[in-house]
Amino acid sequence: MKRLTPDWLKLKPLRPMKTAKTTKPYTLKAFGYEITVPAGSTVSNHTACGDDDSYRFWQDWQKVAEKLTGFKNSILGHDLNHRGVNVPAEYCEDYKS
Helix, strand or coil: CCCCCCHHHCCCCCCCCCEEEECCCEEEEECCEEEEECCCCEEECEECCEECCCCCEECCCHHHHHHHHCCCCCHHHHHHHHCCCECCHHHECCCCC
16 A cells, blocks of 8 residues: 655755855954954855845855864864854845846
8 A cells, every 4th residue: 555645744845055255354253253254255045944045154164263273173163063154245245046
């Protein structure tokens, strides 16, 4: 006998993550550090709850975290990975559709 999956249980296809670049440096104090997101950094709309175009989370933070802490793996790196830095829209290009 074939099992039928209810519509509400079927997985929806994933939308591709959108990315953009920062147009100018963005400096903030977070996680006990003064962090500068360099111009030309990649940001994305991907959040823990799915994709949302109102967010611009910094993606390529690894080298900055290593330079600030002196360690390849650090608590700062953990926080940037799991909490993220949302760069304001005025510092970023528009997402490409």
